[in-house]
Amino acid sequence: MFLNSQKALLKSDGTRLDDRLPSHVRPAFLKTGAVSVAAGSAYAEFGSTKVIVSVYGPRESKKAQAFSDIGRLNCDVKFTSFATPLRGKAGQDVSDKEFSVLLHKALEDAVDLHSFPKTTVDVFALVLQSGGGDLPAIITCASLALADAGIVMHDIVAAISLSCVGKDLLLDPTYKEESQQDGSVFIALMTSRREITQVTFTGEWSSTKASEALELCCDACVKLGEVMRVCLKEDAAEATEDT
Amino acid sequence: MSQDEGIESATGAKDVASSMEVEAFRRLFPVQYIERYLDASVRPDGRPLGRARPTDVVLGQVPTTDGSALVKLGNTTMLAGVKLELCVPSGESPDQGRIAVDFQMPPICSPHVRPGRPAEDACSINEQLSNVLASAQLLDLRELLITSGKSAWVANLDIYCLNADGSLFDAALLACAAALTDLQIPGVAIDDDGKVQIVSPSGDQDQHMLDAEKVSDESKSRRIDKRRLTLGPVPVALTCMLHKKHILADPTAEEETYLQTTVTVAMDSSDKLISLYKPGGLIVATTSTIMDCIALTRIRLKEVNRILIEAAQVKAGD
Amino acid sequence: MVVGLGLSSAEKSYIAGGIAVDLRGDGRGRHHFRDFSIDTSIIPQANGSARLRLGGTDVIASVKAELCAPPPGRPHHGKLEINVECSPTAAPEFEGRGGEELSMDLSRALQRSFLGGASGAGAAIDLASLVVLEGKLCWMLYFDGLVLSSDGNLLDALSIAMKAALSNCGLPKVEITSGTNPEDDADFELNEEEFTPVDTSRFPVIVTLTKVGKHYIVDATAEEESQMTAAVSVAVNKKGSICGLTKRGGTGLDPSVLLDMISVAKRVSQTLITSIDAEISAAESRHDDQ
Numbered sequence: 001m002f003l004n005s006q007k008a009l010l011k012s013d014g015t016r017l018d019d020r021l022p023s024h025v026r027p028a029f030l031k032t033g034a035v036s037v038a039a040g041s042a043y044a045e046f047g048s049t050k051v052i053v054s055v056y057g058p059r060e061s062k063k064a065q066a067f068s069d070i071g072r073l074n075c076d077v078k079f080t081s082f083a084t085p086l087r088g089k090a091g092q093d094v095s096d097k098e099f100s101v102l103l104h105k106a107l108e109d110a111v112d113l114h115s116f117p118k119t120t121v122d123v124f125a126l127v128l129q130s131g132g133g134d135l136p137a138i139i140t141c142a143s144l145a146l147a148d149a150g151i152v153m154h155d156i157v158a159a160i161s162l163s164c165v166g167k168d169l170l171l172d173p174t175y176k177e178e179s180q181q182d183g184s185v186f187i188a189l190m191t192s193r194r195e196i197t198q199v200t201f202t203g204e205w206s207s208t209k210a211s212e213a214l215e216l217c218c219d220a221c222v223k224l225g226e227v228m229r230v231c232l233k234e235d236a237a238e239a240t241e242d243t
Numbered sequence: 244m245s246q247d248e249g250i251e252s253a254t255g256a257k258d259v260a261s262s263m264e265v266e267a268f269r270r271l272f273p274v275q276y277i278e279r280y281l282d283a284s285v286r287p288d289g290r291p292l293g294r295a296r297p298t299d300v301v302l303g304q305v306p307t308t309d310g311s312a313l314v315k316l317g318n319t320t321m322l323a324g325v326k327l328e329l330c331v332p333s334g335e336s337p338d339q340g341r342i343a344v345d346f347q348m349p350p351i352c353s354p355h356v357r358p359g360r361p362a363e364d365a366c367s368i369n370e371q372l373s374n375v376l377a378s379a380q381l382l383d384l385r386e387l388l389i390t391s392g393k394s395a396w397v398a399n400l401d402i403y404c405l406n407a408d409g410s411l412f413d414a415a416l417l418a419c420a421a422a423l424t425d426l427q428i429p430g431v432a433i434d435d436d437g438k439v440q441i442v443s444p445s446g447d448q449d450q451h452m453l454d455a456e457k458v459s460d461e462s463k464s465r466r467i468d469k470r471r472l473t474l475g476p477v478p479v480a481l482t483c484m485l486h487k488k489h490i491l492a493d494p495t496a497e498e499e500t501y502l503q504t505t506v507t508v509a510m511d512s513s514d515k516l517i518s519l520y521k522p523g524g525l526i527v528a529t530t531s532t533i534m535d536c537i538a539l540t541r542i543r544l545k546e547v548n549r550i551l552i553e554a555a556q557v558k559a560g561d
Numbered sequence: 562m563v564v565g566l567g568l569s570s571a572e573k574s575y576i577a578g579g580i581a582v583d584l585r586g587d588g589r590g591r592h593h594f595r596d597f598s599i600d601t602s603i604i605p606q607a608n609g610s611a612r613l614r615l616g617g618t619d620v621i622a623s624v625k626a627e628l629c630a631p632p633p634g635r636p637h638h639g640k641l642e643i644n645v646e647c648s649p650t651a652a653p654e655f656e657g658r659g660g661e662e663l664s665m666d667l668s669r670a671l672q673r674s675f676l677g678g679a680s681g682a683g684a685a686i687d688l689a690s691l692v693v694l695e696g697k698l699c700w701m702l703y704f705d706g707l708v709l710s711s712d713g714n715l716l717d718a719l720s721i722a723m724k725a726a727l728s729n730c731g732l733p734k735v736e737i738t739s740g741t742n743p744e745d746d747a748d749f750e751l752n753e754e755e756f757t758p759v760d761t762s763r764f765p766v767i768v769t770l771t772k773v774g775k776h777y778i779v780d781a782t783a784e785e786e787s788q789m790t791a792a793v794s795v796a797v798n799k800k801g802s803i804c805g806l807t808k809r810g811g812t813g814l815d816p817s818v819l820l821d822m823i824s825v826a827k828r829v830s831q832t833l834i835t836s837i838d839a840e841i842s843a844a845e846s847r848h849d850d851q
Contacts, residue, residue: 037353080401084307165680180680182683190813200808201805205803211820
């Protein structure tokens, strides 16, 4: 079966297939406290990408690990078997490990490891549905979950990706757009400090295009950070009302 | 009974209780904390002893599956999805399809699950689910047949626990049953050579399935349109905790950890007892206790059937 | 990266201080690469192979070509697969599963730089040139890297070694005997006498910039890497376009700092590419003479 690569991703009026402008991100639905048994958790929906993240800890590190006078962050990402249209375990194992490492790298610098010495904070993510932009969704959701768990952080991390198709830069691509992209940019940003914790580029980029893409992504992350803060404030207010 | 004496000997608890904060008492003396409520015939969350937690079922939330259900039993949350794949029926049962059940507890659901190692509970629940679904006559495997001996469907039923707060088996079974009621078998076209082509659903924008070859009307193939399964009576399970003289229905994780014995009863609406599961435990259950559990399950059965009907109506209304 | 013993605070300040005044421990400036030497055709069974020594870092790269079906959805493209392994001879921690994380990190960074976008654009090799029979048969190139000894800057070394291995690689000529019917698989014969070289002009080189304090250095040794605050690996090709970028851990970076690092990487890469090409042709002619 062949993917229909001839289909254009932009309509004649310049909007994308889901009626967005190229520089618009998908509407986000963010909610903390999705998993009651966890120290902190969050559920995020970006278009058709759905992710749940739970945070446990600070708790005892498993097995006998070398003594560490700063805390440890342990990240794990899993996909459900029906997250992708092709029910599969094979292709996903590689993504699982890679995403776990990238999630760790993106959050590591934002979390204040000195606030929980000798213990581990576990961040577990489960992708319920993969609709494009999975890794940015996971990272954003994980930041919310860490905040919900009360883990001390220097800043909130938001992440976004961008696809380059021909000359067009499409922010927050869907699965279809990602599978036909000529290049991509992925950024995780500390939203108040405006510092990049993780960045990758694939495909061919000239300097001007690269800096334009970076600019777009950073602005989008900062806006997303504001949305995240509003979500956290609202959920915290709700929680104090209930008790 | 020596067990009671052991617990009673922490009488210090009763004295300290008056001067201690509730949360601290709950952490230090969990069993006594729960017993205080039981003596007043309530549970820590305010429920009467025999009542299950509020239950929610939502069907069809996952577009990448052929049928799905999200079940919330109090805080316990399960997400079940069914995906159909083509297969060749086995030699011994050439007129049947297959169903493969896989129950997983990903690390997000519970503080006791670590990545890389499957949870102990997951294995036993998986076994129980397969057994109950096989003995209950919910699904007739012959419905999954396409061409005898040549092609059939295998239903991959994957259940993920998203939040483990007790009564996992009850919630998982409900999720399985609900997902199967939501299952839609796609239409197929079978040509003369016996090759089967799936007619891809039209008009699904986010359905980024690989475009199956569209079947033209001119081809001389046999078509079977998409359809729902006709299902038998739905099996419903209720887990009860036995503690001293009390029977608690639908325990939370806290109750399951600290109370003594579990009994799980599965029945279907034709009043047939499908399974009774009592994995050891400190209390030896008498016949009357078991009959009480079965009676509670009957009540629960009616509740669950009503919930499933409502969920199906909500889905149809969308 | 791996450093056997910890560094004393005096050594750390020596390293940082040297970098600040553009004079590193071995006398190099911040933007100077160590001298490197390349040997090609060291693995006769592979289609192409090379060994690179960059200071104390020693890596081997090999290319193996196999015929297979084109990737789904792209019938006019060939395939590339990249895999790196860290040998226990490089460091005792690499035995068994110890080196797995590092190997995966290096493999992914190389894949990101060489495979281009999902559509195949921007790849290190023109994927259309790997097609034998459109839609049915194409070449799959397996790039394997092996780290024998590590003194920092493994990623750059691996990218240079892989370019050398690819220059050394020859694809056997394929003669199609049948298979013009679109339904059937193609039958073919390999002509092991005639080889066609692969075009390496688009192949990028990876330059890793390691930030120590306020300055960035190129080609860090293992000691210098242990002092890094952040590292960014940029793949640049001959045209000066960025073919891939990976941030390799460390603290957050301001976007302007990132852009500055990219421009430094571009500048350094242009001279680097010329010296790599010169070294490769020297190695090939040495090999031909033998």
